[in-house]
Amino acid sequence: MSNKKKIKGIKVKIVSGCIACGSCYAVEPRVFAAKTDMTSMVKKEYQEMVITDPELIEQVKLAAQACPAQVIKIEEVNVTDS
Numbered sequence: 001m002s003n004k005k006k007i008k009g010i011k012v013k014i015v016s017g018c019i020a021c022g023s024c025y026a027v028e029p030r031v032f033a034a035k036t037d038m039t040s041m042v043k044k045e046y047q048e049m050v051i052t053d054p055e056l057i058e059q060v061k062l063a064a065q066a067c068p069a070q071v072i073k074i075e076e077v078n079v080t081d082s
């Protein structure tokens with residue numbers, strides 16, 4: 001029998017339409033950063049990464065909810081821990 005554990009994770013991206021309000025990188029500066037025009041980007045290290053830390057997931061979800069342009073998109077994924 002397998003002892004592999006299923007873990008819930010998320011991937012996050014920002015689609016076009018950011019209005020540079022600054023909210024997401026104020027809420028979660030580990031994941032989001034301001035570009036030179038003050039629009040937001042997902043930091044390189046999180047662009048393809050599945051985030052599994054529950055605290056960080058909550059923060060990213062909070063940032064997405066706080067986004068007035070609703071351009072932060074979260075994809076829920078299941079990860080198998082081996």
Ligand code: SF4
Nearest residue numbers: 018019021022024067
């Ligand atoms: S919260 Fe939304 S609109 Fe504001 S900077 Fe972040 S992605 Fe852009």
